Amino acid sequence: MKSLMRWGLKLGIAGSVILTGLCGVGNLRAIALPEAQVVQVLQKVPIFTLTYPKGEFVVFPTKNASKTISQIGFFISKQDAQRFLDNRIKKENPELGKTLQVRPISLADYYKLLLENKKKADSSVVFTLVPTQQQVELARNLLTASGQPGEKFNGIPLFVPKFKADNSYLTILRGKEQYIPFYFEKEQASALLNEFKKSSPDKASNTEIQVVDLYGVIENLNSSNDTNLNKIFLFPSRESIDFIRSLVPASSKPKK
Template sequence: MKSLVRWGATLAIAGSVLSGALPGIGNLQAIALPQDQVVKKLQEVPVFTLTNAKGEFIVISRDNQGKKISQVGFFISKQDAQKFLDNRLKKENPQLASTLQVRPLSLADYYKIVLEGKKKSDSVFYTLVPTQQQVESARTLLTQSGQQGQQFNGIPLFVPKFKKDNSYLTIPLPQSNERYIPFFFEKEQAVNLLDQFKKAAPQEGANTEIQVVDLYGVIEALNSSNDPGMNKIVLYPSQESINFIRSLAPQSSGGNQQQNARPAATPAKKK
């Protein structure tokens, strides 16, 4: 979890938005990174699962049309993981539930587990569970844009972008001269960034929107070619996850803690 702690510090001081943005990435179907860079990006996002005292994953089995299906659930939201434990498992099997706890991992850990399962022809499904509120937000945005939003069942990411030239708003990260494209796990984070940008640059802000993409599609894209432009993507955890990450970090004795982990919209001039 050390990388998550470092990421919390990074998010706390993320800076300005660049109005010029980066070239569009299209539909994210033909761009990618080397495997180690994919893992590095996923390492910055926490996910949560249930384990016993030995740290073993809990496998949930159910029948589906006469066929037994075994699953291990991983949750984007820690609260959702806790609710699953409290509201379902404690009712169905209180003795087992009393031995379980919510354990944080990184999205990279989940990704590696899935890959290892495929190599072993594992019969267990490792399911990543999105926050339902964000799924509904994604469906609404897709429907409003003329797409079949109700068919969306993935893990939504929200990307602020410009409408006409298919380019994206970018933010700088500390100790870097590069600009990065934030892919948010919460619609509210993307809306906040756009609202700040619209106040700072109303004319350009009128040409913006929020694009919805699926996390699985992004991961697939990260693995499908060697275009260095994909390295500009930064996965931005939910505010709940950011708060969790910060809880892992030692408290500063100076008392100068940042209160919000959101980029400030101070647009740079187009070059």
């Protein structure tokens, strides 16, 4: 979590964004990054899982046809992880529940677990990332409104402000670097888009929020070498940003 602590410091120092207009990176299906850079993209996003006191993941055995599968659950939302512990595990197995805790890891570490597990041909372990259900419903509504089969969406939604006419993306400026923001919450994407519409009302009708699947983005990050992928920036949810900031020691936080 040291990288998240450093990110917490950056959030405190440079939390504002400046709208900069178009970024002609084209369709996401045509861009990608080397594996090491994919890890960098994912590193600043925390997710949450249940562990024993010494840090071991909690494994839930489930039957799949004739095979028993070991499932390890991860959550986009810390609150969802805590609710699962309180409302499910502690009620079904109070003794076990008392020994468990909600622990953060980075999305990059989860990605590394998937890669390592994929190398094991006979692995019976499944790593499941659970989205925030409210955001899934918002994603489905957006997809349905755009004429797509939203009811079939079951992934981890990301919300991307973009321009409709040339399929390019709204960018932000942090320091001297230009980024394409991908949000885990629709509300965050809407807030950015609303700011842009206020500053450029003549372009407002040409904007929309695109829904993409996190797993699809990660897969695309690995499929080509377009350097524009360095511009993609995953913004954690507001809940996760508050959590990251809480990791920063009070003495390190910038004074107001």
